[in-house]
Amino acid sequence: MVKQLEGPILPFLRLDATVALPKFRQVQDQLRMAILKGHLRAGTRLPASRILAEELGLSRQTLVRVLDNLKAEGYLEARQGAGTFVSAALPRQPAKPLSRPTRHDVADRAPPRLSRIGDLSCRMSADIGQMEDRPFLPNRPALDRFPFAVWRKCWNAVTRGGKAVAMGYGDVAGELVLRQRIAEYLALHRRDPCDPDQIVITPGGHAAFTLSALALADPGDGIWFEDPGPVTTSNLFRTLGLRLCPADVDADGMDVEAAMARYPDAHLAFVMPSRHHPLGITLSLPRRLALLEWARASDAWIIEDDYDSEFRYDGAPLPSMRSIDSDDRVIYAGSFSKALYPGIRVGFLVLPPQLVGTFRTLSGLIHRSVPVETQLALAEFIGGGHFASHLRRMRGLYAERREAFMLAGRDALAGLARIDCSESGLNALAWLEGGRQDQASHRAVLDAGLQCYPLSDYTIATPQPAALILGYAGVPADRMRPLLFRLADAIARSQGRIGRSGG
Template sequence: MAKQLEGPILPFLRLDDAVALPKFRQVQDQLRMAILRGHLRAGTRLPASRILAEELGLSRQTLVRVLENLKVEGYLEARQGAGTFVSAALPHQPSKTGWSEKLNNALDMPLPRLSRIGQLSRQVSADIGQFEHKPFLPNRPAIDRFPFALWRKCWNAVTRGGKVAAMGYGDLSGELVLRQRIAEYLALHRHDPCDPEQIVITPGGHAAFTLAAMALADPGDGILFEDPGPVTTSNLFRTLGLRLCLAGVDADGMDVAGATSRYPDARLAFVMPSRHHPLGVTLSLPRRLALLEWARANDAWIIEDDYDSEFRYDGAPLPSIRSIDGHDRVIYAGSFSKALYPGIRIGYLVLPPQLIGVFRNLSGLINRSVPVETQLVLADFIGGGHFASHLRRMRGLYAERREAFMEAGRTTLAGLARIDCSESGLNALAWLEKASEDHAVRRSVLDVGLQCYPLSDYTIATPRPGALILGYAGVPADRMKPYLLRLAEAIARA
């Protein structure tokens, strides 16, 4: 008797060749939405990966990857010898009545007419990762060491008595006092003086990139982008219709010569010269100069993301590309997300003089203004010397935690992973010694109550060995070894 197919039929899974989103992401997103909307309820058994692969015309390895990712996210669970099921831990989905019914029915409805950006936004993810603050969560500063009392004093001083200046719409470029404080900080601590009029305040670094891309490039234009590189940023540029021109990354940073020769018509370059994320390397001076010359010769622009520049543990922070730009081709982007805390949502651009008016107007049309209260509080915080003091304390703290991480990591992870900890930033890489798939290892890491990101999530086209991105800045030095022993256990078990 022929073996019957087990598990539900999944007619809602539809693959669209016209969509740029990879097939595995299309399947993964549709399964996730089907679970959230109650099409697949808690405890439902899924077809075997082999059967799903045959039905969709994909490789079994692709479907295994989809199912593993959804297990990591908590939507699915494996039962020994029984198969893969929708997680029983999910809350009971309401019956299909009222608004829930509309949401469920929307899954099967034809898409409304969307703009080009709306269509492109469906093909990428805006997810910035797990929000659980478990040990080794990447990109997380030591929020518990933030001087909340000082910040509250600054806030009270700015808002006391309902001051009119803090309650209305703000300057389209950002509050002048904050721009003055940022200019002073850049001159003193980054050796990169500018006029406050060159600065435009944005709601975070990501908004700064958006503004630059919209002002300087049309859909279809090319942008040099490092591979691997930050996922949400590459997705942002793709959503805006830009063509990613991938540049390799080695010990000297972006391969400028290779990228510019392959893509001579690129309009923009996005680069993280102070500390590449996630590899942690810095862009060498010859390559900085080569990138500047390319921009000058081709009437192109460089978006410089000064990522983690504040936290360098061996010597002073490296000069920015903007500081050696003699032809006004660099748009410098900075933010306070790592230096203070991510939720502050204040970033800024330092612009060449000829772009100030365009960016100011465009920022006003898109953002109107960043919350004035927060701008004034930050200006007071910087002006009172608290920002510089906080950075100094955090550099010392992170240096101590980095040293503890490296010292304990070399012994606890011996034979399992090689620690790669750059001289700056908040993260380290653990290169897996065995030919392990880093998504599978991450699942094991989550199971033991820790956090990490797989390097493969940041890779666009260039294959690299498996590695885990680990954040050490949020972990106390005296807890580093116990957590690393738990990490070693998870890697060994994966």
């Protein structure tokens, strides 16, 4: 039954003297491939090693090493006194076409078999944050003013000596010391004390939303979502199979009464009460109370995205919804993306006590937390007072930039757009005169070397008047006027008007 290889073995191999890979590695890799492809069949006896070495141009010693490696991998086997064989245990026939498909013939194939979530995500975009960093990029903090030297000092202080505590798996909910510092910060600056055990640290804000959605809603369950609103967040909920229930936004924020009438059976409400993005509206107190009452009465949950609450220019930030939530219905979500910088990728949740156990476990299972050293450095940064003083400085800086933006914007954009700087956040709106052209204006702005988002990109269901979202926090005050005139010029061109110059 033993099949002796007829003729030389070399025809099955393609050794190449011009590649960098050593010859023995080429021989080893190609012998393996010849077996996998069925050129050398299971049970086939190889020629004697002396002959084989000669044929392949290897020393006998090197050949033995190659054969030993392939034996260890299970491709070859030695039979006492009889020589070396292709393992008899391998399939007789190669399973399938022989050539490995190239990485570029994907388009020719049938679409891969995915889950419902996989299918949905194919149709979504997660492109936020991929935008080029140019003037007026929305949601961009003043990165050059971040005290990176202090941040590095904190990181170096907590990693000195590589303490084992920073190297282990750490707490599934995040390091206690960071949770303590966050709780202290919230108590002092958001007037909202909580127990550090109610906090779960997540790898960024989106991970916090994912955790909440998975724990609280099944596919098909409804979630109220402000329309317009951040589409990557609505895409996340839609991808997880939730039924998106767009809720209109007026001057008082989310229209809670209308949402109650249209979607009374929703399980979740996602809301940005401190500062709606992108409209910049604060949810009014009666609406907050109505929302809390709806959640209580219908056994629903509120995810409070405390968006941009740190940056308010006309007095103290408004209290969070969580702080007036007497029925433990609010899951409070925060992140350090804008207060520090987006690349830090740290978010957190403050949970009602009855959800703490579930969220801790689920977070530990699905993603654990962020690098322990980043957590400890952040705890040091907050504990040393650097976080609070950075925020204080940025509030001053952004107020100044906002003022400069408004003043110059009114001049530059007169007749083209109405500037709308809410009293908080990092962004403004420019409501375009004369119709729904924000996509064209957006393209023109990009062509002019600037950045913005068209409001229509934030539309969930109800079309909005045309507007551009502009970030002013990253632009120095003294550059505001010329850049805004460049912006105005681009908008004018996009609307078929004559470009204007000035500044």
